[in-house]
Amino acid sequence: MNRQYLFDHYPNVVVTSECFKLHDEIISQIDEGEILVRNHYLSLDPYMRGRMSKAKNYAAGQELNTVMQGGTVGEVVESKHADFKVGDTVICTGGWQLYYRTAPTMDSNHVRKIDVSRIPMSVYLGAAGMPGITAWYGLNKIIKPQSGETLVVSAASGAVGSVVGQLAKQKGCRVIGIAGGPEKCEYVVETLGFDDCIDYKAYPDAETLSHELRQLAPNGVDAYYENVGGYIMDAVLDNLNAFARVAICGLIAGYDGRAIPISNPRAILVARASITGFIISDHMDIWPQALAELAEAVAKGVLIFRESVSVGLESAPDAFIGLLQGHNFGKQLVKLI
Ligand SMILES: NC(=O)c1ccc[n+]([C@@H]2O[C@H](COP(=O)([O-])OP(=O)(O)OC[C@H]3O[C@@H](n4cnc5c(N)ncnc54)[C@H](OP(=O)(O)O)[C@@H]3O)[C@@H](O)[C@H]2O)c1
Missing domain, CATH: 3.90.180.10 (Medium-chain alcohol dehydrogenases, catalytic domain)
Incomplete structure (x- = not known):
């Protein structure tokens, strides 16, 4: 049966x-x-x-x-x-x-x-499958991080976000995660090795979250890997540096159909930011390379899941x-x- x-x-x-x-x-x-x-x-x-x-x-x-x-x-x-x-x-x-x-x-x-x-x-x-490959693609092909840059990733403890942050750390970035709750944030910093993590539930609107992010990234944000949308996105856009790159991977805050508007698109103009949405199934050509790298990193214990x-x-x-x-x-x- x-x-x-x-x-x-x-x-x-x-x-x-x-x-x-x-x-x-x-x-x-x-x-x-x-x-x-x-x-x-x-x-x-x-x-x-x-x-x-x-x-x-x-x-x-x-x-x-x-x-x-x-x-x-x-x-x-x-x-x-x-x-x-x-x-x-x-x-x-x-x-x-x-x-x-x-x-x-x-x-x-x-x-x-x-x-x-x-x-x-x-x-x-x-980590060595679709979510990991999604992290790999958005980071390497859209954000293209440079050593010394500051990168923010939302849903940071999750399947995609956890890989994004670890790969960005390996490339020499300062990485700030955003996640829900102190336990997830502690894991992101202590176990995954991110530099900081903000518990967005302690900052229930864009203004307070943006303020907290500015404390952690006083020189601004060069790259944002977006998994969530809504006011979390507003808060990060508010902190973008000139010519920042934003990879729109997911917008889970709106998946039940609720509208999650960007409240201040002027931030995109001011930062002259590039915002690119992507779907990983459009990029099957990179799967073999990404999969091989991720599986090897997991096997060696340098990519934690x-x-x-x-x-x-x-x-x-x-x-x-x-x-x-x-x-x-x-x-x-x-x-x-
Ligand atoms: N573009 C693509 O091809 C592609 C491929 C795979 C995944 N994705 C996207 O990547 C994102 C992450 O996927 P995943 O598989 O790694 O899932 P995940 O992060 O393992 O799990 C989803 C997480 O989203 C967070 N979340 C849920 N509702 C939220 C809300 N209203 N506000 C803020 N955070 C919320 C929760 O974390 P907290 O407890 O931290 O809030 C939840 O644990 C999703 O948006 C997904 O659709 C896109």
Whole structure:
């Protein structure tokens, strides 16, 4: 039997557990060219919220009554495909379910074998996976940090933000994180090695947050890696230096559909700032290099990662709702086996 979560209802503003429906099905015999994967870990990611909506987006929305999409790592348990054998560990878009039956094709990147001899398989969904590669791209290809510059990153303890800050430190930047709560901020500084971290919850508006940032960065901010939006973005824009670069990676504060306007666009003009949004799936060409570098850094212990693991497929809806509310501490995963 396979157990899966279907997308059952569009959220009415916030995501609730009623948006998802459990469904059991019998797994039929696989055909020639197919494999059956037992999913071990499911990745929960903020982009899933955007897909649960009819609003304009960069990718097609999730259809009602279909298996919730998502990245997974797991083990091939049956194979009628020449390139995969039983026991191979793979990363794929296996979705919110226990088993994934698929027909990998040569021109498709959707099932890849992964080397788990040096790093755990779950890391291919985090620091050495899509979130890490997103951090790598935004930092190296958009921000292009120079040694001695000051960089700010929001959602700093999370899957993307934690990698951004560590890579920027390795490039000689002064790095200031922004995160929710003292525990996350302490981790960002003490464990990840950022220079400072601001608990935005202690500064509930742009003015007070901007003031605090100015205390920590009296010479201004040269680069901003944006994961959140809203008043946090306003506060950072207010502190930009001339010709600052801003990479818009995510705007999670507005993913439930609430408008998160930029309150003072004059700051962009005054700083002559470059603001670039990007989606990592548009840049598949850099994945091999980024993945190799990140996996090597994790294996050597020079790139630290943290995971929030909820156990059992049935825990996925609550874990996802928690992710959107900041309850995760590090990369949010669901352990399925
Ligand atoms: N452009 C791309 O291709 C791409 C790819 C991957 C991810 N992303 C984006 O990158 C961002 C981070 O993703 P991730 O996977 O690394 O997630 P994450 O940071 O591990 O988890 C999300 C975090 O966002 C913070 N957050 C949630 N709601 C917030 C709010 N209203 N205000 C401020 N902070 C809030 C919470 O941290 P705190 O407790 O610190 O508030 C939460 O833990 C997201 O915006 C995501 O959409 C973009």
